[in-house]
Amino acid sequence: MLQLHNGEAQVMLDTPGFIEVTPTADIKVTRHGNRAKCLQRLIRMGLPVPQTVALPFRTVRDIADGKMPDLATLISLFDGQPMLLSLRSSSETADWGGPNAVLNIGMNDKAHAWLSNTLGDVAADKLYLRFIRSFAIDVMRLDEEPFLEAQTPLEAREIFEAEVDDPFPQAITDQLAAVLRSMARAWEGTSARLLRQAQGAPADAGLGLVVQRMAQGMGPGQSGSGIVQFVNPNTGEPQVTGRYLGQAMGRDALIDRDKAIYLTRDARGPSLQDLLPEVYRELLEVGEACRKRLREEMQVEFTIDQGRLAILDAVRCPREARASVAIAASLARDGVIPRSEALLRVAPGTLSHLLHRQIDPRAKRTVLVRGIAASPGAAVGKIVFDSAAAQASQSRDEACILVRRETTPDDVRGMHAAQAVLTERGGSTSHAAVIARGLGLPCVTGATGLRISGTKRRVTLPDGTILREGDEITVDGSSGEVLAGAVATQEPAIDGAFGDLMKWSDDVRDIGVRANADTVADATLSRTFGVDGIGLCRTEHMFFDSGRLTVMREMIFAETPSDRAAALERLLPMQRDDFTELFQLMSGLPVCIRLLDPPLHEFLPSENEGIRALAEALDRPLSEVKARIEAMQEYNPMLGMRGVRLGIALPEIYEMQARAIFEATVAARAAGAQTMPEIMIPLVTARREVELVKRRIDAIATAVREETGQDFDYRVGVMVETPRAALRAGEIAETSAFLSFGTNDLTQMTYGLSRDDAGRFMSAYVNEGVYPEDPFRTLDVDGVGELLLLGAQRGRKARANVTLALCGEHGGNPESIAFCRLAGFDYVSCSPFRVPVAKLAAAQATLLGGPKGGHPAD
């Protein structure tokens, strides 16, 4: 006899190990899986579901261990002639997967003969051949090629019997036992386990199975099978879509698309609506019932057996990001689900996809090179190799893509002018990536196969192809792919559903969301997304404008305080205008401005041409300018003369900035704006630094009040980005109105790891599990997180009303937001394009995260 049991003795279970799915049966998702429960719901709704039996997780585990339920009794529950059954998986969550369905279990010579009589030879042969193929390939794991070549059941049987040296099993119990065992063991396989764990399944996730009487879509009259869904899977708009195929079963209608027909009557040809208007109407009712009773848009698998509708299965309708937002919002608007549930149904990251132009899913993609998906969205443009060329392109109204080995602050103006950025080096937290996300610019980094020659103005692809300046490419920052030519793209989808979700998030959340916004464009975008203010306005970018950069450089090269003051005098009105515009735009909301942070050498030219231009502007010998630039270089700029250290060494700079802020406050108020400036001191390590800088700021405020006769309020606080500032947050809070944790730098220092240099090994580190996640993407709760908690506790203890915030890149990360909320933070601040994500994540954290500030003290 065929060794279907692999030589193991057949052991029977003590309990039946299965249960018939009836409206009152005790079926549970956590015991029988999602599909079994869904089928019970459909049955309860009175839908024509064929008879179904569910095997719980325990039974399937027993089967994998060699213990089989009493299959004779199981089969005796079913009626029907011939006795044909389907077996489908039913895991706890559809995302966790499961083995493919096996149909027509029970097909044997006898059933073949019976079906030949009733359906005809062609249909009977087709069914039998199909079953033997499926049994041989999916269950017995035989080589598939000969079976796909076989054209008749007889041929297939002969191949089978030659391969296994035993007759094809005829008893339905033997067939069922073999299928059950195969599915149970497949679930336990390593790759299946890894795949489902990647979807969040626990290590001991169970598999349920569903045995269902086959509803034949083959036979006389109108018979066939199909799939229907009631919304557009791309947009979520109401729309009946799907396919129907006569004389077919299972998902044939989707596989054999050429022969399948559409469901709805339109110009494309015959439709189910034409063919069987009654059944079509019935299907619409099924959809409506599902939506109301199952509270979800479902994809329904149906069979028509001689004109009679049977519902075999219904699963959550698959959907693109945009549709998932639209469906959740629509269900809530219609009162099917509460708004809070709509908020919980959308993964926050989904929203990112709505904010950017995307590659049209139907477009043809020719991948030139792959890199890291560093900033989402897609853009088409001509290759340029430096900022000057990008700006020239922009002035010609030509879209361009900035291609660099890596970017430096010098490239920021080029990024402003480009449609996307592509770099050979760097990771998802490199300079290019961070700036691009801030600008909402698609960006691919770490495209390591490229060889870029800026001087020769060409880039060599991994396959040796050479692209030159002006050649057109498409950058897909969502997938990390660079595509040949101009690929079609789709508009962003900031529509009504999106707006509803944002509004409902605002109603729910108990932690603020501000934006990191340096420019008027950033601020405008932030207001569009309804932020609670600006949490981080980096003033350094304001000095990279070409007109200002020269003055900035003169200031840096000043040899006396009075020369420096003269240069700053010229920068003052520019800064004041920046802030005035910002304050007017953000009227009514707080704006937190960080005083100058980067080392001054970042403002100096690094290339010969720039140095020569500077020497001319300064009217100094080239050699001297070169020597001074060289003398300003630092071994570790991240750990050098920057932040508050600048403020203490060259107090005139911060004094100019404070004056610009206060004068802008007065000007914006005069223009009718409500302005509440906050001044943030970067890179603090000790209270005394804050005292020294704050004293000077207060003096400037007094002076401006006297000069203008206007009173105004302002707050001075600290950016906590060194471990020491977090540890000493208590004493620092005594002179600080707010503590805003800059988790980018804090992570760098806690790990002793530069974001710019980590790119070379971070992915290997994460892949090998050295770090569970890239700590620059996901807040390191154990290390950096402890410093946040310590800092928050100590800050609040010293000053009960101190404002606590997070303003690093992590501010847009849902897990980090939940962490900050539990730590009692007042707000997070993130790049404008992450604001919608952050707001939704904040709402979800509020709904699910327990009491605010409830982080267990350690």
Add this chain to the structure above:
Amino acid sequence: MLQLHNGEAQVMLDTPGFIEVTPTADIKVTRHGNRAKCLQRLIRMGLPVPQTVALPFRTVRDIADGKMPDLATLISLFDGQPMLLSLRSSSETADWGGPNAVLNIGMNDKAHAWLSNTLGDVAADKLYLRFIRSFAIDVMRLDEEPFLEAQTPLEAREIFEAEVDDPFPQAITDQLAAVLRSMARAWEGTSARLLRQAQGAPADAGLGLVVQRMAQGMGPGQSGSGIVQFVNPNTGEPQVTGRYLGQAMGRDALIDRDKAIYLTRDARGPSLQDLLPEVYRELLEVGEACRKRLREEMQVEFTIDQGRLAILDAVRCPREARASVAIAASLARDGVIPRSEALLRVAPGTLSHLLHRQIDPRAKRTVLVRGIAASPGAAVGKIVFDSAAAQASQSRDEACILVRRETTPDDVRGMHAAQAVLTERGGSTSHAAVIARGLGLPCVTGATGLRISGTKRRVTLPDGTILREGDEITVDGSSGEVLAGAVATQEPAIDGAFGDLMKWSDDVRDIGVRANADTVADATLSRTFGVDGIGLCRTEHMFFDSGRLTVMREMIFAETPSDRAAALERLLPMQRDDFTELFQLMSGLPVCIRLLDPPLHEFLPSENEGIRALAEALDRPLSEVKARIEAMQEYNPMLGMRGVRLGIALPEIYEMQARAIFEATVAARAAGAQTMPEIMIPLVTARREVELVKRRIDAIATAVREETGQDFDYRVGVMVETPRAALRAGEIAETSAFLSFGTNDLTQMTYGLSRDDAGRFMSAYVNEGVYPEDPFRTLDVDGVGELLLLGAQRGRKARANVTLALCGEHGGNPESIAFCRLAGFDYVSCSPFRVPVAKLAAAQATLLGGPKGGHPAD
């Protein structure tokens, strides 16, 4: 009447406010000051001390506030004709200073007449003129010039009366009140307060005063005054030194050196021993009595009044570093003080001066430029500008001084060959400073006035003078001065007293002291100083040897693991030999070896010549080698691909090092050494890093055991130098036998401050009080210290027997050692030349620091 009271009403104290110093009087250092107490002790010893009255701190404070004691009663305590008194300050500690003494209070017209009769006109005029000058200048703060020009008391009185428009005060009570008030107020002055606070005085330190009857050193017969001490102030050897001047008082003998005579009979001329052999013998007895009863070598101020000795004062004998060690040891050896007290009497830092050659204090110094005293000791040599020239000098047996703008790892071999290092840039914790201290090489850094041109082989001094390669200079790393030509120097003083102190320290201390030793020379020196083991052997320096550097570079440039393995195969025997020699030398003591730490690009050449040589050695095009070197550069090398990150990315390197360590262990044992290797993993941030590296090390150990048939023990631990490692010390300790805190890097990361870049502003930061101390010199107890405590607590909690250590530069800092001891650390490790300092500091901490591990938990 003369407004001596500045117009204030004279208020009297309720209590007497003074006390006569008698053997039984209640005189306390904390109430009357150090001098009052010392005088009481001299009186108790029966020495001829003139009658003395002490004013306590409270009285002097009251005087400053305008309340005067009853001076008539005070004066009535004294007998004598004429009534002349001296007034001296008596602060709690001699180092805290105090106003200068005022002598001969009571001089007036009447006393002048009386003295003219008894001593003659000349002596009487001299005394009166002197007092008027002193009263006018020191007490009344009149312009000194006219008084110094006045030649008679009459002239001086006229000038005085013209200036103040009042007669010179005649009443002794008026004179005394004025002097008291002047001294009391001077003590409260800002500059006096700052000066004494710099010496460690508390803000409310008090001043006592001592009123003493003048013992006249002027008059008939042998009269005069002098100073005597009984040890050589440079060496501490017994030797009577001092001066005596006839017809003089106070410290005249020291001021008027030309006229003063020596005390002891020798070839230099007349001596006190010749003149008054009895008095000389008496003085020797006074010295011996002071040594025994005051338990100290004293400097005694004496007067001879008509052949009769009077002892006016005795202070702790001033002494150079070497003498202070010799005196403490000698007192303990003679049983005058216990050994523990000898240990406490020597400031640990003092020992540094004994270990190095010093500039002869008698030599003439012509300072060329001043910088930071970065590594102690003095050396003479010819200027060289690079490592090659230094090595060439060495091969010619010519002493040389390496002069660089700043040093890089490339310069280490030049430092090995040089006698001293001078750099234009950098602070006390720059690369040059750290390496120089490690090598025991005198070093001056931050000599900012220099302009060094390595290509022109010359250095321009601040005054424009040009020195060329080969010119001889002297570097004084103890003072930070660079001197012209070859200045005479003295040998180090590691003598018997030093050895005794070291031995006594070992007997007392309860915290280990190991050395940071990379080379055989370091290790030999460490054994000389009696270390407890090697706490940090940095293996990177082993690869800078020119023969190895090439192989190292081939390893770095290897394109395949097998090429890399081949290069490592060649490095293996070299490393093995290094370790074998080290293990033999350190037999019986633990040796902790740190696996490779620096980024690999540190091993690559940065100059064209070196790159060309490398390209030739590798047989690759220059452009390719250049491009690869460039590609390896990092933005922030301190935060880059180094430490354990290398070990994980390129496991072959650590595997080679582990194999070298284990094979060396077997070899050293075969040669009879007792070896206990410890392997330290650098720059750890997470437990998983330790697990991965430790697993590979264990596998190598198993392999070596099998290959050699020898068993051996070893320990694997972690260098805690990132804030995260300190925070996660609990889980890291689970797989680590020891946690050694590398406070150099830990400080850099806690502050976000690179040691190399901090030099530019650290001194300004400390001067402005932003940081109380340079945290790279003195452990930042509040910030970095908290991480040490947290790490220690968590490490010990997870693994009770985990070894805790500190191996940064702070390991040689007394305050840090005391801190580590309280934190329960097992040992500190410091550069060999700091070992004596650390051992003495450890002993002092044990004697004074309370129970070990007794740091208050927070």
